[in-house]
Structure formats: structure tokens, C-alpha cells
Amino acid sequence: MDEVLIDIIKSSGEKDKFSTSKLRNSLRKCGAGEELVEQIVGQVREELYKGITSKEIYNRAFALLKNKGAIFAAKYKLKKAIYELGPTGFPFEKFVAAILEYSGYKTKVGKIMPGLCVTHEIDVFAEKNGELYLLECKFHGEEGRNCNVRVPLYIHSRFQDVKQQWEKNGKHDVKLVSGGVVTNTRFTEDAIKYGTCIGLHLLSWDYPKDNGLKDRIYRLGLYPITVSQLLTKREKQFLLSRDVVLCRQLIKDQFFLDHLGISKTRKQNIIRELSQLSSHGSH
Template identity: 55%
Template sequence: MSTKKNLYIIKASGEKVKFSMDKVAASLKKAGTEDSLIHTVLQKLKNELYDGITTREVYNRAFNILKEKNSYSASRYKLKRAIYELGPTGFPFEKFIGAIFRHTGFSIQIGKIMQGKCVKHEVDVVATNHKETFIMECKFHSDPGKFCDVKTPLYIHSRFTDIFNFSHEKDPAHPAFNEGWVVTNTRFSHDAIQYSKCIGLNLLSWDLPKGNALKDRIDHTGLYPITVSTLLTQREKQFLLSRDVVLCKELTEDNFYLDHLDISGERKARILLEMKELCHFKKPLK
């Protein structure tokens, strides 16, 4: 088959763009896949492509090829999709974000009620250390083509301002928080980024800020969600999520809930080995 120089694919947003095999290789490389295995995946993948294929289908085909060769690499490669699998309520995503900040020395509260000047507000994540307090609103989307547009930071900023105004009037020397954050598993629009910079609102998404984005933080901490597993079934993942078990690390430290999945000892051992391998795979932040 040809090298597909003029092949076009359809992104999740519906945009039609020229296909790049280099981008597929780069995503495999970022997942820690060895060069020889990347070459094998690309060689097989190029024979399965066609004009108008979706990015989702490209991913699925690359993932299935990789899974046959190396399940651990396949688990890391599916990280972005695994985040989407934390839905649909969004609460596991909030717990997941809290875990990442807890790893960096913060104490965490999920779903805290905070008083504003006008009304009370439920804040998704409150992260506090000895110097500062962050309050965070988490916007989870199950649709990879959905962006957070400027309405999101506009709305969240008004809530944070109400909380700040109340605490400042009560005790000007000790405001309720130092920084406000908006966190999403997808991306922010250009206007959302520009507005947030203007008002001093921190944004954290899959690819923002560059070098310290959500993906970078996960790779750095080894805090992978259980949904990356290639060995757990969808039913088993939902069972664990419903019991607030979100991280692979949580299962390696306490596999109590695995005992309730009615699985064999051999399969349980394989799952725990997979979880430990994923937790040990860490990359330094740039």
C-alpha cells in the first residue's frame, strides 16, 4: 500500500485534516512504547487506513495492534480514552484530580460547601498545603470533540469571586483561597484561554499548560486511572468506580475490592501485576 501522503482523516470535532503517521508514532513514543514495537504497529496500521477514516478508528486499530504485542504499552497508550471512561457523573474525575494534587503535598476536600457573599457554592476540589489554597472546578466531558468555551471560565470566575468577596470581608488578611482553577479532560477554546489569562484563572487540561498538563502530571506521578487496564472488563471497572476506587495505585495498596469481583486467583495476580507495572512507569516533568 502507498505511504498515504494524501490521506485525510476526520477528527472528533468533525474537522477534516491530512493524516500524519509521524503523529501516531509520537503518541506511541510518549506512551513509552519501544521503537521496534512502534515500527511494527505502524507497518500493520498503514495497511488498514483509508481516506475519511476517523481519528477514533485510527486509535482503535493502533491500540488493538499494540495490545496483541504488549498489554502494558497498550494500557499507557489508551490513557486519554481511559479518562473519558471515568464518566458519566464526573465525580470519579474530581477524585482523580484530587489524587494528583494530594501526591504533590496537598490535603484534599471533594465537594466542599463554601460560603459566598451572595450564596453558598459547592466546590469540586479544594487543595491546601502549608502555604496556599486552590479551589477547583472540574469540567468532565465524555465527548472528545467537546471543548470548554469562554462561558465556562466566565461562570466559574463569578462563583470564585463570590466566595472570595465573602472571605475578604470577614477576614481580609486570610482569604478563602489563593488561586482558582478550572480543570477539564478535554481542551479549552482560544477565547477561554485568553479570558482566563486576563483574570488570573489557572487552566489545566489534557494538553495545557504545556509541559505540565494533565497528561504530563499523570505520567510524572504514575497515578493512572483503573480505566487504563486492558485486563479489567467494563463491568469490573464500573464496579470499582462505584466504590470510589479510581487509581491503579489504590488497588496495589489494597486489593480488597478485587476479592469481590468473583475472579480467579491467577487472573487477580495478572491484574495486580499490570497495575504495579503502570504505577512504576513515571516520566519526569519537563
């Protein structure tokens, strides 16, 4: 199908051209078959009008997907589900740590470390193969808010302070390799340029290309519990407050559902949904 040259309004307020290939890719990523993808793209194209917002397009595609399969819809909702981890950002830190653990890192969240000048609270402390990374998580609860160059500037100076103290101390089994920034939104061009130049690890919703946050979640099947279509908002909040952030964790620790007083039948349905999501990683 040809592209439709129509202006849409992005969440940041900027104008952009509607892209059928972008919509098609996001539908494919959540597991929808080609026939369903073309059906939804065709329907959305017919309903486009000048000045439509990207949110309206998303809502429409989500509604059409939900009619066809709750699992597709849950996966399509991933970005929104990560916003729902808020408002404090602490569940997002737990979520980032959990993703890293599935990639073989040992992690700690909210660790206090001394710098040469002051002490610092490190969001995620990640260690693998004798190498240590100190990561700062920048969580935004709404779309359109990106990480600008000030973020890596600030993180780098904190890392340098900790590193100087670390090297001065000298009695460590692991090597302090670098700092990093993880965000659920995007980095500005300057933030990427500066962060890359000074050797910070950068991870955002779609950066690095094909290995951003969304790609890792899809690939490993590490969905946050907020994607569930069956759990209520209150139930999700309860689970997050008990540090249950991944669907996989809840499958393992099902007793949390008993604490919520969920009936046996509903519990089975929830576990089935979570299992389908967790096994949908494209390994």
C-alpha cells in the same frame, strides 16, 4: 518517514491532515520501543484512506499495540479510560484530587463554601504551602466537546463571590489564591486567552503544553483503574463506586478485589498489571 498528505476526520467533525509524528509520539509516550513504533506507524500508513476517522486510526494502532504488550495498550488507551470514569463526572473529580495529592496538595472533594451572595459547591478544594485553590472539574463523556469561554467566565464569577466572603470573614490561616478549571478534553483559544488574562489555573488534556493532564499522568504513573485490560466493566464500576480511582489505590487496598470474589490467580495477574502501569511513570 515523510508525512502522508491525507485528510482524516477528527472526533469534532473537523478535517485535519494525518500526522505520522503525532502517532509516533503517542506510541512512544506509552513506552513502545522504536522498532515497534515504526512497525505500527508503517502498518497504519498503509491502511490509510481519504476520510478515515481519527477513531479508526486509534483503534487500529491500539489493536496492533495490544498484540505486542498489554501494558503499552493500556497506556495508549488513557484518553478513552478517562471518558470511562463517567457518566456523572464525580469519579473524575476524585481522580483530579488524587493527582493533586501526589503533588503534595491536601484536597477535599465537593466542599460547600459560602459566597457573598450565594453558597457554592467546590469540586476540588486544594491546599499547599498555606495557599488555597478552588477548582471546578468539567468532565465530558465523549470526544469533540471542548470547554469554551463561557466556562472560565462562570468559574471566575463564582470564585470572586467566594473570595469576597472569605476576605470579609478575615479569620483564615490560608490564603485564597485563585480558582481554576480542569477538563478531560480541551479549551478553546478564547477560553485560554480569558482564563490566563484573569489568572485562573487552567488544566486540560494537553494544556499547559508538556504539563497537561496526560503529561502528569504519564510522568507520575497515576493511571485511572479504567485503563486496566483485565478488570471487567462491572468490576471497574464497583471500584469507582467505592472511590477507588487510581491503579495505585487498588494495589494498596487489594481487599476490594476479594469483595468482588476474584480468584487468587486472577487477582495476582491484575495486581501485576496495575503495578507495571504505576511504575511506568517516567520520573
